[in-house]
Amino acid sequence: MSNSHRKRRLPPLGALTAFEAAARHQSFSRAAEELHITHGAISRAVAQIEERIGVSLFIRRNRRVYLNVAGQRLLKTATETLDALSQTVEEIHRHDKASPFLVVSCEPSLAMRWLMPRLGDFREQFPDLHIDLRMAGGPIDLLAENCDLAIRRADxxxxxxxxxxxLCEELSGPVCNQEYWLSHVKEDLSAGSWLHSRTRPEAWNDWLSRVDHEKVVPKNELHFDHFFYALQAAQDKLGLAIGSTPLVADDLINQRLIAPLGIVPTGYHYALVTLDNPNYDPRIKVFSEWLIACLNKK
Structure with missing residues (x-):
């Protein structure tokens, strides 16, 4: 008799994931840290499985836990099963080329000051492909974060x-409002207020070292949480910020900002991060080609 319709009496997947982490570490605390949940959540997940199967999985002694024979057996199967599920999800994700959505992770400053103003143009050219934009910077796990690609400053x-x-080289230099430059600075950097960001704290020092500029002590310094705040402050006549292209490209063209001392290469570049060659996925191919064309448009 076929058992294809047999009801599976399995614990929830989340509980198995918690058990696998706890069993692998033989520590509820370390499992909680790895999964970013509480110690109590791990304990409840394990208790849920033990109640479902009717046996204990750990030996609890002196605030420590050790796998018993049943726990060792379940760990082996759980590990194999979770690995197989992960592999299958990865394969599906890699080959889901027919989706009308493209999930793009982009650094916040680049997204706000350069990419978002151009997405309307992309939509007009490719109305059947919808961009789901996620703002984040630094290292990324594309599969874990369900993203098709990431745009990153490769620092x-x-x-x-x-x-x-x-994608493109990065150039940078001091930028400010033209009126601010003429009324407060006039070639003397020390006369202006320097704008800093906590996301790029060494921007000024890096620029000074690249241009071999003599040591300068600014009249005043202001600090902001993010790079795009510092750039907006420069646009609002609060001082000088180290601006970089392509982030300030539109501002320079439209004269919302000026780069009175010019801009020089930073040694970094922007990159497109994908699981495979962009040409393997027609959605990513279209977007990457459009992106590169925009970045190289004079």
Whole structure:
């Protein structure tokens, strides 16, 4: 008799994930740290499984836990099952080329000051492909975060597991409102207020070292949480910020900002981070080609 319609009496997947982490570490606390949940949540998940199958999985002694024979058996199967599920999800994600959505992770400053103003143009050219924009910076796990690609400033070591497509070089230099420059600075950087961001704290020092500029002590300094806040403050006549392209490209063209001392290469570049070669997925191919064309438009 076929058992294809047999009801599976399995614990929830989340409980199995919690058990697998606790069993692997033989510590509820370490499992909680890994999964970013509470110690109590791990304990409840394990208790839920033990209640479902009717046996204990751990030996609890002196505030420590050790796998018993049943726990060892379940760990082996749970690990194999979770690994197989992860692999299947990855394969589905990699080959879901017919989706009308493209999930893009982009650094917040670049997204707000350069990418978002151009997405209307992308929508007009490719009305059947919808961009789901997520703002985030730094290292990314594309699969874990359900993203198709990421746009990153390559100022950290990107994993060799990913395919990297060079987008453009980054150039930077002091930028400010033209009126501010003429009324407060006039070639003397020390006379202005320097604007800093906590996301790029060494921007001024890096620029000074690249241009071999003599040591300068500014009249005043202001600090902001994010790079795009510092750039907006420069636009609002609060001082000088180290602006970089492509982030300030539109501001320079439209004269919302000026770069009175010019801009020079930073040694970094922007990159497209994907699971595979962009040409393997027609959605990513279309977006990457459009992106590169925009970045290289004079």
């Amino acid at each position: 950290y070591g990107i994993s060799e597991d990913y395919h990297i497509t060079h």
